Amino acid sequence: MAAPSSAGLPCSEPGAAPYGNFPNYSRFHPPEGRVSLLPGGLLRRLFPAAARPLLGIDVGCNSGELSVALYRHLLGLQDKSSPDQPAAGKDLHLLCCDIDAALIERAQQSSPFPAFISFANLDIMDSTSREPFLSSYLGRFGRSTFDIGFCMSVTMWIHLNHGDSGLREFLAFLSSLCKYLLIEPQPWKCYRAAARRLRKLGRNDFDHFRSLAINGDMAERITQILTKDCAMELVCCFGSTSWDRSLLLFKSNGSNQEGREPSES
Ligand SMILES: C[S@@+](CC[C@H](N)C(=O)[O-])C[C@H]1O[C@@H](n2cnc3c(N)ncnc32)[C@H](O)[C@@H]1O
Structure with missing residues (x-):
């Protein structure tokens, strides 16, 4: 699952982030600009009577700011200052991955919900490492697919x-x-x-x-x-x-x- 930090290029210049692995991406494109477009109660609408934990994957999570904002928004945990934890019955587990190991390390260090949001260094295009890794994560929940995937500003x-x-x-x-x-x-x-x-x-x-x-x-x-x-x-x-x-x-x-x-x- 080894991934280049930024292909040996200094990351201070935007052009030197060949995978879009900008170190301060969320400052330029704040999560609020995206999550505010999503209606409250979206998960409930998509999964009206979920009786098992919902599983999500965020591909290309960078240093995790958007992943955490999505998680809070989808579960209605709006108040950033409160040390709230997801309420029972609103069980969402989010696996967030990025090709850049340094960004993932930052995300892990600042994750407010480590029991529910996992960050992993993974090149999603590398099928030899992604298959066992994803199967193992899904297998912990007895599943073979995710309920929802997020792919935000990654396709380019x-x-x-x-x-x-x-x-x-x-x-x-x-x-x-x-x-x-x-x-x-x-x-x-x-x-x-x-x-x-x-x-x-x-x-x-x-x-x-x-x-x-x-x-x-x-x-x-x-x-x-x-x-x-x-x-x-x-x-x-x-x-x-x-x-x-x-x-x-x-x-x-x-x-x-x-x-x-x-x-x-
Ligand atoms: C422009 S940032 C978007 C970050 C975040 N999704 C957002 O919208 O705020 C694109 C991210 O995709 C990651 N990325 C690019 N190619 C990838 C790959 N093959 N596997 C995993 N992550 C990748 C980059 O490292 C970068 O952090």
Whole structure:
């Protein structure tokens, strides 16, 4: 599960974070800008009579600020100053992973709910380490899939570093792993800005940037892939953040899901 901290590049410059592993990302894109778009009681609506713990995965969690904000928001734990713990009957376990070991270490050190939110250093594109790791986590709960996955501002970095086929593989993997998927794709203009930043630093372009055939309206392109190739349906768009990123919720129709709502087990 070894992952580069930032591929040997200093991280003070945004362009030097080749995976989007910016050390202070939440200062530039505060979690509130995303979580405030999600309706209160969302989990209850998606899982009306959950009789078992809900399991979530946050892919590309950075140093965990958004993961914790999502957790609080979804469980209605609004008051940041109170040392509140999740109430009984609102059982959500969140596995948060990131390719950058240093960011994960920071997240672990500041996790307010270590019994419920786990942080792990994992390259989600590395199938040899992700499969045993995820199976082992899910196995602790007697499960083989997550109820909900979060993929916030990550798709561009997967796409730039792994190309069109990598993005397709990533989306197919997530759709097989999660019943619901909340995804915040970066628009195409962010790709151009990321490539520009890299050039300004005198680095080579991202390997795949110039050859990406999946381009343009990225929210639309990702929706097409998920709905046409990955057996997911678009449930709703929760709107756009002030920095122009849509928050899209998908639901799996796939037979590889555990095939029952949490209330049934
Ligand atoms: C722009 S940040 C988004 C952070 C957080 N999700 C948010 O929206 O506030 C993208 C994150 O994805 C992580 N990332 C990129 N490629 C990854 C991979 N292959 N596996 C796991 N994490 C990855 C980066 O290290 C970075 O922390």
